[in-house]
Amino acid sequence: MDHAKLDRMYQTIAQTVIEMIPEEWMKVYLYGEVMEGVQRTFFYYFPKASKEPVYFLDIIELFEVNEEEFEQLREQLNDHLKSLWKEFKQSGHEPWSTFMIVFDHTGKFNAEYGYKDLSDPATDFFERRLIWEYKYLGLIPKDDFARRILEEYLKDTEGKSD
Template identity: 40%
Template sequence: METKNMELMYQQIANYLVDMIPEEWDKIYLYAEYREGYKKVFFYYYPENKSKPIYSLDIIDIFNIDEDDFDRLENELYSCLTNLWLEFSKQEQESWSHLTYILDSNGKMKINYGYDDLSEISPVEKQEKWESEYIK
C-alpha cells in the first residue's frame, strides 16, 4: 500500500481546517460521510482555554471573516476528503462510508474510519449520534 498520498491528504485536511479557524484552538473533531451521490462534512473545534466547542457552520456568524474565502476553503476541504475516499479504491482498500478526523493543536491526528451503510439514517440522527460520542 502506498501511504505517501494518504499522508499528504491527511496533512492537507489539517491545513484547510487550520485556515478555516480564525482563532487559537486546542482540538478539532471533523465528521465526513461519503457515498456515491452524497457528501457531508462538518467539524467542531475547541477554542484555546475554553470548554465550549464551536460548530463549523457558526464560524462565519461569530467572526468577521470573508464568507467567500471561508466557502473556498470549505470546498477545498470537501475536495481533499473526496480524494482521500477515492484513494482507498486506488489502493484496493475497502472504501469508508464515514470518518472522524481528530486533530490536536500539537499536530497529533487520529482517524477513525466507519464502513456501515448509513444511507437509511437521517442526517440529523447521524449528526446527533456522532456529537454524543465525540463532542462533550
C-alpha cells in the same frame, strides 16, 4: 496503500481546517460521510480560551471572516475528503462511508474509518450527526425534537456495545 501519501492527505485536510479557524485552538474533531453522489463534512474545534466546542458554520457569525473565502475553503475540504475516499477505492481497499479525524495543536492526530451502509432509511444524517456530537463531544441538543432522537438512541443502545 502508500502511507506517505495517506499522511500527506491527512495533513492537507488538517491544514484546510486550520485555515478556516480564525482564532487559537486546542483540538479539532472532523466528521465526514462520502458515498457515490453524496458528501457531508463538518467539524468542531475547541478554542484555546474555552471548554465549549465551536461548530464550523458558526465561525461566520462569530467572527468577521470573508464568507466567500470561507466557502472556498469549505469546498476544498470536501474535495480533500472525496480525494481520500477515491484513493481508497483506487488502491483496492473497501471505500469507507464515514471518516473522522481528531487532531490537536501539537500535531497529534487519530483517523478512523467507518463502513456502515448509510442508505439505511432508519437513520438519516441529522440523527447520525446528533449521535456523533453526543458520543465525541458530549453535546446534548437544546431543541426538544433533537433531544428526543438522542434519548431514543440511548434507550435503544443501553446494554449493547458498539
